[in-house]
Amino acid sequence: MPDRRHHRGPHPHDQQLFSAAALPSLAAAVADLVWLLSRGYAIPSSLKLVGDRHALDARQRLAVARSACSDNDRRARQTKLVAPEQVAGQSLWIDGFNVLTTVEAALSGGVILLACDGCFRDMASMHGSYRKVAETGPALEKIGACLQTLRPHSVRWLLDQPVSNSGRLKLRLEELAAERHWPWTVELVRDPDAELVQTDAIVASADSQVIGGAACWLNLARLVVETQIPAPWIVDLSV
Numbered sequence: 302m303p304d305r306r307h308h309r310g311p312h313p314h315d316q317q318l319f320s321a322a323a324l325p326s327l328a329a330a331v332a333d334l335v336w337l338l339s340r341g342y343a344i345p346s347s348l349k350l351v352g353d354r355h356a357l358d359a360r361q362r363l364a365v366a367r368s369a370c371s372d373n374d375r376r377a378r379q380t381k382l383v384a385p386e387q388v389a390g391q392s393l394w395i396d397g398f399n400v401l402t403t404v405e406a407a408l409s410g411g412v413i414l415l416a417c418d419g420c421f422r423d424m425a426s427m428h429g430s431y432r433k434v435a436e437t438g439p440a441l442e443k444i445g446a447c448l449q450t451l452r453p454h455s456v457r458w459l460l461d462q463p464v465s466n467s468g469r470l471k472l473r474l475e476e477l478a479a480e481r482h483w484p485w486t487v488e489l490v491r492d493p494d495a496e497l498v499q500t501d502a503i504v505a506s507a508d509s510q511v512i513g514g515a516a517c518w519l520n521l522a523r524l525v526v527e528t529q530i531p532a533p534w535i536v537d538l539s540v
Contacts, residue, residue, distance in 0.1 A: 309402060309425050309434050310409030311534070318361050319412050319536050330355045330365045332540045335417060338371040364424060368416040368538035370509060378418045378512050383503050383519045388451040393519065396497055396506035397460040397470070397487075398431060401440055403507065403522040407533040408436040408443075413526060415537045420507035421523040430465045433473075441477055443529040447521070448483070450528075456485045457502070459493035 317323070330351045337347040344366065352362040370378075406423035407413050414422045448456060458474055460467045471487045478485035490496055497504045498514030505521035512518045526533050 309405040309423070309436060310411045312360060312412075312424070314358075314360070315412050315424075318358055319364070319534075323361070324536070326355045326357070327361060327365060327536075327538055328540050330357060330361075331369045331417065331538045334365055334369040335371065335540065338369060339373065360424070364412070364414055364536070364538065367422045367424075368414050370417050374509070374513060375418050378518075381512070381515065381517045382419070383517050385451055385519070385524060388453050388503060388519060390452070390454050392455050392457070392502040393448075393451075393453040394457045394459060394497060394500055394502045394504050395521065396493060396504065396508055396511055397458045397474075398464065398467075399506050399508050399511075400444065400522045400525075401437070401470075404440040404444060404525050404530070405434055405436040407526045407530050408440055409434070410534055413533055413535050415535055415539045416507075417539050418509075418512075419523070419539065420512070420520060421526055421535075422507050429463065431467060431470065433466065433469070437470075437473075441474065444521075444525050445477065445481060445483055447525045447529055453503075454484070456483070458485060458487040459496060460487065460489050461493055462489040462491050 333351045334347055338344065348362055348366050351365065357365065402425045403421055403423045406425050412424050416422055460471055467489055471489055474485060474487045494508065494511050497506060497511045501516050504511060504515040504518045506512055506518060507522050
């Protein structure tokens with residue numbers, strides 16, 4: 302079925318699933334999952350155990366999984382985190398779809414998870430397909446405005462070539478960079494994650510595998526949402 306969404310906003314049931322009344326159970330579930338992951342248990346079986354214990358909906362379980370990590374992983378990620386003021390004059394590589402969809406979701410009023418490692422993560426799922434939404438243009442403008450304050454020497458966007466419509470997004474990014482005179486290059490690559498974990502440049506991503514393997518990383522999506530978007534819907538599961 303084709304993706305006909307015009308926004309990357311909340312699921313119809315999110316107001317109930319992530320209400321104030323639901324947050325204590327979600328937070329307890331994240332704490333339980335962190336405990337299990339920190340002791341070497343696998344995430345599929347651990348997530349089922351935790352989800353069943355707290356009677357979580359499938360979407361709530363996804364939120365818990367995206368918010369939790371082991372204590373060791375959290376510490377390792379934090380040691381490689383780059384402060385915004387350290388970006389000036391440096392090369393910055395952006396995990397394109399990862400950053401963009403989070404900002405789009407925040408602009409759409411969707412749930413943004415504050416995870417244990419300090420990242421903002423959205424609840425969107427592309428499944429190999431990306432569709433431009435009403436918030437795509439404003440999201441790119443806000444990312445660009447934030448990058449201007451950081452003053453990197455160069456910005457390299459990496460987009461997943463196998464994802465449909467990635468070519469169209471590449472053209473839009475290049476047009477915007479030319480209009481604004483921003484030092485951006487945009488590349489379609491088969492596996493952005495593999496390149497992002499091999500570079501010595503600062504990496505902008507909230508993907509757990511990327512920030513776990515990268516030499517250093519910037520919490521760009523969180524920075525954009527916090528500085529450029531008024532009153533986003535943040536669900537704090539950073540227990």
